Structures are given as C-alpha cells and as structure tokens.
Amino acid sequence: MAFKIEQCSVLQKHRLSYKPVLPKVLQKGPAGVVAVYGKATKSVADQAAVKKMFPNTYGMPQISFKAGTNKNITKKAVRVAVVLSGGQAPGGHNVIAGILDGLKKANSKNKLFGFIGGPSGILENKFIEITPKLMADYRNTGGFDMIQSGRTKIETAQQLATAKENILKNKIDALVIIGGDDSNTNAGIIAEYFKQQKIDTSVIGVPKTIDGDLKNEHIETSFGFDTATKIYSEMVGNICRDVNSARKYWHFIRLMGRSASHIALEVAFKTHPNIVLIGEEVLAKKMTLAQIVDNLAKVVVARAKDEKNFGVVLVPEGLIEFIPEMKALIAALNDLLAQNEKQINACKSFEEKKKFIISKLPANLAKLMASLPSNIAAQLMLERDPHGNVQVSLIETEKLLVEMLKTKLAELKKQGKYNGKFSAIMHFFGYEGRCGVPSAFDANYTYALGYNASVLALNKCSGYLSSVKNLVKKPQDWQCGGIPLTMMMNMERRNGKEKPVIKKALVELKGQPFKVLCAHREVWAKTESYVFPGPIQYYGPAEITDITTYTLRFEHLKK
Numbered sequence: 184m185a186f187k188i189e190q191c192s193v194l195q196k197h198r199l200s201y202k203p204v205l206p207k208v209l210q211k212g213p214a215g216v217v218a219v220y221g222k223a224t225k226s227v228a229d230q231a232a233v234k235k236m237f238p239n240t241y242g243m244p245q246i247s248f249k250a251g252t253n254k255n256i257t258k259k260a261v262r263v264a265v266v267l268s269g270g271q272a273p274g275g276h277n278v279i280a281g282i283l284d285g286l287k288k289a290n291s292k293n294k295l296f297g298f299i300g301g302p303s304g305i306l307e308n309k310f311i312e313i314t315p316k317l318m319a320d321y322r323n324t325g326g327f328d329m330i331q332s333g334r335t336k337i338e339t340a341q342q343l344a345t346a347k348e349n350i351l352k353n354k355i356d357a358l359v360i361i362g363g364d365d366s367n368t369n370a371g372i373i374a375e376y377f378k379q380q381k382i383d384t385s386v387i388g389v390p391k392t393i394d395g396d397l398k399n400e401h402i403e404t405s406f407g408f409d410t411a412t413k414i415y416s417e418m419v420g421n422i423c424r425d426v427n428s429a430r431k432y433w434h435f436i437r438l439m440g441r442s443a444s445h446i447a448l449e450v451a452f453k454t455h456p457n458i459v460l461i462g463e464e465v466l467a468k469k470m471t472l473a474q475i476v477d478n479l480a481k482v483v484v485a486r487a488k489d490e491k492n493f494g495v496v497l498v499p500e501g502l503i504e505f506i507p508e509m510k511a512l513i514a515a516l517n518d519l520l521a522q523n524e525k526q527i528n529a530c531k532s533f534e535e536k537k538k539f540i541i542s543k544l545p546a547n548l549a550k551l552m553a554s555l556p557s558n559i560a561a562q563l564m565l566e567r568d569p570h571g572n573v574q575v576s577l578i579e580t581e582k583l584l585v586e587m588l589k590t591k592l593a594e595l596k597k598q599g600k601y602n603g604k605f606s607a608i609m610h611f612f613g614y615e616g617r618c619g620v621p622s623a624f625d626a627n628y629t630y631a632l633g634y635n636a637s638v639l640a641l642n643k644c645s646g647y648l649s650s651v652k653n654l655v656k657k658p659q660d661w662q663c664g665g666i667p668l669t670m671m672m673n674m675e676r677r678n679g680k681e682k683p684v685i686k687k688a689l690v691e692l693k694g695q696p697f698k699v700l701c702a703h704r705e706v707w708a709k710t711e712s713y714v715f716p717g718p719i720q721y722y723g724p725a726e727i728t729d730i731t732t733y734t735l736r737f738e739h740l741k742k
C-alpha cells in the first residue's frame with residue numbers, strides 16, 4: 184500500500200472553509216453601514232505636544248457604525264493596499280480576508296494589494312494583488328506568510344516622500360496597516376503626512392499584537408492575544424502536570440510579551456503556577472533584582488519544608504525592563520548606543536565594547552553593568568529594533584534569576600535555613616505562540632476587524648484604528664467603528680529623542696485581573712492547584728471553542 188503525505192493538514196483543510204461570524208452591523212456589507220461621528224477627542228497625555236505634531240489629524244471624532252443606507256460610499260472602484268507590520272500574531276490572514284470581502288461586497292471591481300515584507304514593501308514598491316483565489320489558501324490560518332511582515336519604520340522625510348511616491352504611482356485610495364503600538368504610531372504619522380501633503384489616500388490601523396498591550400476602552404484587546412495565550416497555557420499546563428508527576432524540578436518559564444505582563448497573567452489564570460512575576464508590580468514596589476530573588480527563595484524554602492522540591496515559575500520577558508535599576512540602565516544604554524554608534528561599532532571585541540560603555544555610564548549604573556553575568560550584559564547591548572526598543576525576547580532573564588536564586592539558596596543552606604534540593608529547568612515560550620492556527624475567537628475577531636477596516640476605508644476615514652468591541656458578547660453583537668490614532672498617543676523617549684507614540688497598556692495594579700491574581704497566589708504558591716487547559720478546540724460546543732480570555736472577562740466585570 185502506498186502512503187501519501189498530504190501537503191495540508193486535515194485540520195487546516197477544515198479551517199480553510201470556516202466562515203467567521205460577522206457582527207450584525209456589518210452583515211449587509213459596507214453600503215448597509217452608516218458612520219456616526221462623536222465628539223472631538225484629545226490624546227491620553229501630553230496634549231499640546233501631540234497636537235503640535237499632528238495638526239491635521241489631532242482631535243478627530245470617534246466613529247461608531249450603525250445599520251442604515253450609506254449613500255456616501257464611493258461608487259467608483261477603489262484600490263486598497265494592506266501591510267503587515269511587526270511581530271506575527273494569529274489571525275493576520277483573516278484581517279486581510281475581511282478587508283477583501285468587504286471591498287468586494289461593495290463593488291466587485293474594488294482591488295486589494297498586499298505590500299510584501301512589512302513597511303519596507305511600501306518603500307521598495309513590492310506588492311502583489313490579493314485575489315479571492317489567493318486568499319482562499321490562507322483563510323483562518325496562522326502566520327503572516329501570504330505577504331510576510333517586517334519592522335521597518337517609515338519616518339524620515341526621505342522615507343515618507345518615497346511612500347507617497349509609491350502610493351500615488353499605484354493609485355492607492357487607502358492603506359491599511361496591521362500592527363502593534365509602534366506600527367500604529369507609524370500609521371498615525373503617515374496619515375498626518377498624507378493630509379499635510381493633500382494626498383487623498385486614507386490610512387487605517389488594525390490592532391495586532393500577542394502582547395495584549397494595545398488596548399483601551401474602545402480596543403478591548405489586540406488580536407492574537409487569545410490564541411497565543413491558549414497555546415502557551417497548553418504548554419505550561421503540560422509542564423505543571425509533569426512537575427506534579429516527577430516532583431523533582433523547578434521549571435522557570437519565560438513568556439513573550441515585550442513590555443506588559445498580560446500574557447504571563449493570562450497564562451497564570453489558565454494554569455495556576457506556583458509563582459508568576461508581574462513586571463508592573465515590580466516597578467510599582469520599586470523592587471531590586473535581589474528582592475525579587477529573595478521572594479522566590481521564600482517560596483522555594485517553604486515548599487522544601489513540605490518536601491516539595493518542585494514548582495513552576497512564570498517570568499514575563501519584559502520583567503527586566505521593569506526592575507527600576509535595570510530600567511535606568513536600559514534607558515541609559517538606549518541613549519548611549521544611539522549617540523555613540525560609530526565608536527561602539529569600531530570596538531573589536533565584546534569586552535572592549537563593554538569597557539567603553541561602562542566608561543560612559545554614571546557610577547551607579549556602571550557598577551550594575553559590571554556586576555551582570557557576561558551573557559546578560561551582552562544581551563542588553565544588542566542592537567535596538569527600528570522603534571528604539573531593547574529586544575527583550577533575546578534576554579535570558581530566567582537564567583539570571585535562576586543563577587541568583589542558586590546563590591541565595593546556597594547561603595540559606597549554610598545558615599541552616601534551607602534543607603531542600605534545587606534543580607531548575609529553563610524555558611522560553613515565545614515564537615511558538617505567534618503563528619498558531621487562530622482560535623475561533625481570533626478568527627472571528629480578525630475577520631471583523633478587517634471587514635470594519637474596509638468600511639472605514641470606503642468612508643474615506645483616515646488616521647483611525649479599526650475598533651470592534653463588546654467582545655465578551657457573541658460576535659453578532661460586537662460593536663464596530665473607528666478611533667483616532669492620535670487619541671492613544673503620548674510623548675516618550677525613543678532612540679535618545681522625545682517622540683509621539685501610542686501609550687502601551689500595562690497591567691493595572693488596581694484592575695480586576697491583578698486583583699484576582701492577588702486573591703489566589705498564596706494558595707497557588709503552597710499547593711499544586713495546577714490546571715491543565717489542553718489544546719485549543721476548533722470544533723465542538725461553543726463553551727469550549729468560543730471562550731474568550733480571563734483578562735477580557737475580568738476587565739468587563741468593572742463595567
């Protein structure tokens with residue numbers, strides 16, 4: 184009997200034909216949607232500075248959509264382009280499917296193009312037409328591979344002029360940028376530039392990031408957070424069960440989430456680890472690295488007394504930037520690396536580089552830098568991303584914590600305060616979660632975000648982020664509209680300069696999700712309350728397939 188290996192998994196075949204559920208307001212297509220304009224808006228902070236930088240797009244009203252007959256939608260065929268920007272997140276292809284279907288429903292002659300490889304595709308004028316036939320191979324799939332992604336930022340006068348030239352050359356009526364906080368800041372900059380240049384092309388953003396830190400009252404979550412946290416939770420749950428079976432290791436698991444600790448918190452709700460560190464709490468309590476390690480040691484020692492030399496610790500990858508002393512060091516390094524590029528590049532070895540940097544740092548930070556293990560010091564000095572962020576996914580914070588914890592436990596042993604065994608296994612779960620097959624929630628949400636973006640585009644709204652909310656309800660009842668990108672901005676220091684950026688939504692210590700953690704963590708530390716969520720379910724009862732995150736549900740409790 185001949186065996187045949189299929190090119191496409193059985194699940195994938197089934198997912199290709201899944202029809203996402205559209206919110207009621209969008210179900211009649213763009214011509215059946217009317218925009219209702221709210222009051223003028225202002226930025227979340229630094230209003231005068233943001234207004235000065237966005238004179239043409241600051242203060243625009245919020246938009247909410249309602250069912251009705253829209254006579255303003257252009258009858259002439261339009262050309263829309265889409266670009267994926269930044270890190271991958273499950274559901275990106277469905278955003279594109281939603282845009283395509285919305286455009287085609289309005290006019291079968293409308294066309295959608297995809298710039299290749301992220302924003303650099305706009306600058307290099309590399310694009311393809313996204314036809315219904317091409318789209319059919321990517322519906323409800325994970326990944327960004329149809330047109331790929333990238334982190335290029337379009338900000339210099341030259342880059343903006345090139346973007347304008349290519350957009351005009353290709354007669355693009357609207358550009359949809361699917362990205363996180365930095366990419367949507369960039370969308371805001373391009374929207375402002377096009378208005379200033381009197382170009383009729385609208386620019387619309389779509390909130391993407393597994394990190395879950397692009398959110399506010401109108402953007403309840405970014406897409407990908409639901410699927411990624413389900414994937415990580417399956418893996419963490421499996422480790423919890425292994426830990427509870429073998430009872431001999433402490434597992435330290437670093438989880439992606441560049442700045443905010445939302446991912447670690449959500450995974451903790453789903454799995455009940457013994458410890459979950461929350462970066463925002465570390466910052467608020469001004470904890471030092473040594474204090475974090477002391478707290479870890481307390482739990483390890485207490486469990487050892489019950490002969491439990493095992494456990495699970497979740498570490499958000501952004502933790503390092505929240506520790507005040509490390510935050511100050513990273514901020515100083517960001518400026519130093521940006522301002523001394525030539526001299527640093529001329530250094531022949533890592534040691535030479537480190538010496539040069541230490542010579543430029545203030546005494547307290549120089550001491551801290553010198554005290555760090557070489558691998559961590561080297562990781563802190565790695566090149567920043569184009570938006571000026573330190574690449575925390577490359578910093579092995581879990582190893583730093585384990586090394587320091589070992590030293591602490593050895594001291595306690597000498598003092599007769601600890602009599603256990605400590606054997607640690609370290610993991611980093613990051614890239615594993617970014618391209619998974621989107622959960623039912625993310626498949627529906629991304630499709631709605633894309634369809635909604637097509638409606639914004641056809642209404643010539645520029646400088647808006649696609650907003651789909653009321654997400655704890657059924658998709659049919661989700662509310663749609665747009666919120667001005669400038670409304671989410673404040674001023675921050677990036678690459679050594681003050682820049683307007685969309686403010687990241689961090690874990691709020693007064694918020695419901697963190698309060699729930701506080702109510703449970705003591706018990707989780709002492710006991711084995713582990714939960715094993717298992718894999719994402721795509722078929723079966725809605726209570727299994729359609730469930731949203733704890734974070735979203737707890738946040739809705741406050742309303």
Ligand code: FBP
Pocket residue numbers: 268269270271272334362363364391392393394439440441500574575576617
């Ligand atoms: P976005 O904010 O662009 O969505 O990316 C987030 C993220 O997945 C972080 O969680 C992670 O630290 C980072 O991307 C990794 O970046 P890269 O893909 O460039 O290695």
